[in-house]
Amino acid sequence: MVTLQAFQPLIDTVQGSLLLASPEDGRIYCANQLACILLACPQSDLLKCSIYDFLPDKNEAYNLCRELAGNNMIYNRGMQLSTSAGRTFEVQLSARRILLDQIPLLVCSFSDRTETKVLSQLLDFERQLVERSLNIVKTLKEEGGQSDDEDKLTGVVGMHRLMSSAHAETSRARRYGNSLSGLALELVNIPEMVPQEDDGSAYNHLIRLASSLCLQSSRDSDLVARRSANTFVILLPHTPIGGANEMGRRLIKSLRQLTFLYQGAEHQAAACVGISSLRSEESSPMPMLERLEEALTKAREGGANYIIKLP
The missing domain is CATH 3.30.70.270 (Reverse transcriptase/Diguanylate cyclase domain)
Structure with missing residues (x-):
């Protein structure tokens, strides 16, 4: 695992959350800082866990393993993860099996959809406000x-x-x-x-x-x-x-x-x-x-x- 630890500075620069884990049991080998933050788990504790520990629906672990066995890759799947404290949140998850120096790895990346949804709502609200403002100005011009x-x-x-x-x-x-x-x-x-x-x-x-x-x-x-x-x-x-x-x-x-x-x-x-x-x-x-x-x-x-x- 020394080789994998050498990747830590690299994966810390990735904008999304990134985990390197075992394809067999999901045990986490490496995690970037954003993954630790979103899962509310210190890196030292996270490396003792399996990625499947953070699935609130345990049947989802079976579904992920079966899909990876068939397609070798999952791309942008909408699903739920839970933090170490048990709080669930919506994510977009991608996963892929790879070989690194003949070591099989499961690479998982995910992004918090909650933040995206809130940002989308804010943008919709801003757009509606602009439309109403333009309508007011238009009405004032037409009437006056x-x-x-x-x-x-x-x-x-x-x-x-x-x-x-x-x-x-x-x-x-x-x-x-x-x-x-x-x-x-x-x-x-x-x-x-x-x-x-x-x-x-x-x-x-x-x-x-x-x-x-x-x-x-x-x-x-x-x-x-x-x-x-x-x-x-x-x-x-x-x-x-x-x-x-x-x-x-x-x-x-x-x-x-x-x-x-x-x-x-x-x-x-x-x-x-x-x-x-x-x-x-x-x-x-x-x-x-x-x-x-x-x-x-x-x-x-x-x-x-x-x-x-x-x-």
Whole structure:
């Protein structure tokens, strides 16, 4: 076995777990460090064991021996191994009988599928998150139609600038532990736009009144953007969700005092509000904006004067 021990520095460089064992009884001659780690067994103890000791299903030992006798090789078989403490885990195992200086050997390599499965789940989650983020951006572009930094009708910023500010404020909030909230206000009884009247239409008049009210109710650090025809989004740095809720209540109360003429009759302005805030574990504004959209959808279903919060 002196010859086999000379292979120890070599097999320690192998990325996967590697064992050299007896084809007859599975007694382990050599093992690299990763195999010792995954089997939770010190190398000195591992060399006293058989590879078959780490099979939780003892019938599997018979199946492996029979398959190796017939094919001389097993490649990437999904199965279970157990650690020296009895914890089972999923592996991909390959094995082959070889002759080394006329000494028959069983070479076994295996990789932990648990880590691969977790990594796959993380990649799937990341892909889903990216898809949702892209859908939000797509929706904001389609509904708002605003790629400029400023909305021409109201003078508030466009969604392109708000998104840039949202990322910057999220980074600032994470760095200094500040709160960050978002508020979406949607007018629910907006009149039809009359293109012939253009700037003098009731539609444009109400939109301007609503944007002016949002600007008057916000602070210098806040950012008001027009998201779609009748929806405004307000980014609220240094503001917990309770402060955003209070602002939403004030906006709804003030809007109810606004009136506009449409088809010869006087109408009262009304709106619904969705609110969300950045969570401590979030490093991107996208999840908050996604909840903000969901909150506004629920508020829209409730109708005028509804406020829905999704922290």
